[in-house]
Amino acid sequence: MSAVVITTPASGAVHGQTIETIDEAMIERVVHAFYARIRQDALLGPIFEARIHDWGTHLGRMCAFWSAVMLKTGRYHGTPMQKHMTLPVEPDHFARWLDLFAETTHGICPEEAPRFVAAARRIAQSLELGIGTYRNRHF
Numbered sequence: 001m002s003a004v005v006i007t008t009p010a011s012g013a014v015h016g017q018t019i020e021t022i023d024e025a026m027i028e029r030v031v032h033a034f035y036a037r038i039r040q041d042a043l044l045g046p047i048f049e050a051r052i053h054d055w056g057t058h059l060g061r062m063c064a065f066w067s068a069v070m071l072k073t074g075r076y077h078g079t080p081m082q083k084h085m086t087l088p089v090e091p092d093h094f095a096r097w098l099d100l101f102a103e104t105t106h107g108i109c110p111e112e113a114p115r116f117v118a119a120a121r122r123i124a125q126s127l128e129l130g131i132g133t134y135r136n137r138h139f
Helices: 024-040 045-051 055-071 080-084 091-108 113-138
Strands: 003-005 018-020
Touching (some): 024 045, 024 055, 024 091, 055 113, 080 113, 091 113
Antiparallel strands (some): 003 018
């Protein structure tokens, strides 16, 4: 875990207080723990298991995605909307995904969880809107 030690009283923090910062190692911990929970989830697990056959590759791709989202690294070069367009998902799936993500991030990195969750909410809203639009045109 990467940490920054606050050493100046002007920062408003207590001298020597450790504050977690988002880095690649934290993203990897979040992604791996989150997808372990997804795979065990009664609602979401079957959807993922039916489509992901190489979890190592998927986890690497998701680490790159979250690195691009949270650290602006540009590591991800995929098309998430296209990947999700035809999935059999409804609003309750997105709500469960967000709940699991929030629980995971709060357990791993409580100080940075709000930033992760805010990004996840934006992503879920975008995907939900895109899928809804696609379905209205195709069904």
